[in-house]
Amino acid sequence: MSGDRPPGDRPATYGQVFAVREFRPLFGSYLLSTIGDELARVALTVLVYQRTDSALLAALTFAISYLPWLLGGPVLSALADRLPRHRVLIGSDVARAVLVAAMAVPGTPLPALLALLLVVSLFAPPFEAARSALMADVLEGDRYAVATSLTGITGQAAQLIGFGLGGALLAQFSASAALLMNAATFAVSAGWLALVLQRRPAPVQDAAGPPRSLLQDTAVGLRLVAGAPRLRAIVGVLWVAALFVNAPEGIAAPWTLQLQDAVGATGLLLAANPAGTAVGGVIVGRFCPPALRDRLLTPLVALSLGGVLLAGLVPLVLDRGTTSFVVVLVLLFVAGLGGACSIPLNVAFVQAVPSAYRGRAFGVAVAGLYGVQGLGAVLAGAGADVLRPSTVVALSGAIGLVAVVVPLLALRRSSPVVGDAAHVASGPAAGGPSQA
Incomplete structure (x- = not known):
């Protein structure tokens, strides 16, 4: 050996x-x-x-x-x-x-x-x-x-x-x-x-079954992600986390004004989370062994959403001013560290998708990611019309922590077998004859 x-x-x-x-x-x-x-x-x-x-x-x-x-x-x-x-x-x-x-x-x-x-x-x-x-x-x-x-x-x-x-x-x-x-x-x-x-030849040439149109291939990608329990769980965790973690971006300006009278500091508020994500990516991606990354997935997701929750609660503890604003920046940075959960999620996603289907599967995942990020910003903006911005931020973190439990449990129970996804993609739902 x-x-x-x-x-x-x-x-x-x-x-x-x-x-x-x-x-x-x-x-x-x-x-x-x-x-x-x-x-x-x-x-x-x-x-x-x-x-x-x-x-x-x-x-x-x-x-x-x-x-x-x-x-x-x-x-x-x-x-x-x-x-x-x-x-x-x-x-x-x-x-x-x-x-x-x-x-x-x-x-x-x-x-x-x-x-x-x-x-x-x-x-x-x-x-x-x-x-x-x-x-x-x-x-x-x-x-x-x-x-x-x-x-x-x-x-x-x-x-x-x-x-x-x-x-x-x-x-x-x-x-x-x-x-x-x-x-x-x-x-x-x-x-x-x-x-x-x-x-390299086109990957779809290796897939079983008769040739399909572009729309049929697109349907295969959608069914693949929706029909394979593990892929559905991975995408569920990713989308739910993105929906609630990114929602505060939609109300960054009014939230900044609530914290301190300086709308020009909005850029700092927007930069805090991505900065944390960059640092977290180095720590988790470069210095954590693969097995440890997998174990860290749930704590990282909780850290990401928990940081948003705590940032929204700051005005309940500290008065308006520079101190409260700095504390919020620190908490958003910490939430960004939790954003490194995307690394084990990405690896699990790739491992669960056969090579011939990866382009379509990535397309579905990324399109949904853009969609939920936009939806989160819109919902936060609507909420900030009737509630204080900090309250909306706290609710985003709290609801997100509750909502993400379901896909996390589903991911834990799912089987990381590539063949399962291939079976879903090449089965009757992928364009073959339907069953009664």
């Missing part, structure tokens, strides 16, 4: 993750596209506001890029299973580079600009589904979990870089310059992916 320690004894290192040749362009393309997207979002929002003097239109411009995930995420993500994933990645980046460059043409009419933005955004679901599925294929064992935490941390940093770059470019040049830089990030990403990624 080998003297090596068992894989579950210790986590993989960042060096081992980056040693995988194909991971480097997958990671780099994510970093480049995130920076470029946030940069373009700032540029377009400012451009639309400058042309229309309408805050509503500027806000809608900012939101357009998220719409494809909600409206067609599961459908578009199915392309990552129907076509070779390297082609989906490269083709999406090439198309986005061309379209964003077209948006940079000075004097482009506003309706055309918004239409181009919507079309550009349609390439995000298939790209992200293919990237996530391919990452699970090229990284073995604990390398995938560590890569997941690294990608999440980098995503937070890339958003900040993109926003900062966007502001700097707008200050020195123009919105067109910012858009051209975004187009360049997509072009560089496409070239990098084309040079390094292996050519």
Whole structure:
């Protein structure tokens, strides 16, 4: 027998993750596209506001890029299973580079600009589904979990870089310059992916059964997630936690004003939770062995929602002012540490989905995630019209703690067998003859 320690004894290192040749362009393309997207979002929002003097239109411009995930995420993500994933990645980046460059043409009419933005955004679901599925294929064992935490941390940093770059470019040049830089990030990403990624056949070719249409494949993805008990439980924990943890973001401005008379500090309130999530991702993803991560799932979920509950209760203990605001920031940071629960959830999700179905399954999970985050913000806003913002925040944490018990128990009882999910996906519900 080998003297090596068992894989579950210790986590993989960042060096081992980056040693995988194909991971480097997958990671780099994510970093480049995130920076470029946030940069373009700032540029377009400012451009639309400058042309229309309408805050509503500027806000809608900012939101357009998220719409494809909600409206067609599961459908578009199915392309990552129907076509070779390297082609989906490269083709999406090439198309986005061309379209964003077209948006940079000075004097482009506003309706055309918004239409181009919507079309550009349609390439995000298939790209992200293919990237996530391919990452699970090229990284073995604990390398995938560590890569997941690294990608999440980098995503937070890339958003900040993109926003900062966007502001700097707008200050020195123009919105067109910012858009051209975004187009360049997509072009560089496409070239990098084309040079390094292996050519693999479309995963759906390995799946049993006759050929299906895109909509039928989408239905398979929906039935797969809804019909496999373990996948349903994993997604349930993820969605419930996101619904109640992110709800306070929708009332950040009035909550800040309740805590102290400085609406300009809203950015700090919004940044506290993501900062905690980034730190938690390093701790849980890099320094916790795989077996320990699994055991930490329930405590991390409880920490995430419990931190929100306690942050909402601060005004009951402390008077309005700087001290109460700082305590809330600390509690939201702690809640963010609990957000590292996404790492074991992501690993469990990948392990439970056969490779040929991962693109569709990721599409369903991410589309639902965007949906519940938006729903949480809307519900919090509606609640803050009749209750104090801090009360709404406390209720979000309390209700979330109760609601998440059901999917957590279901996850504990479920069987981590990949074949179960494959059976659900390839069974009668997937497009074969129905049973009476």
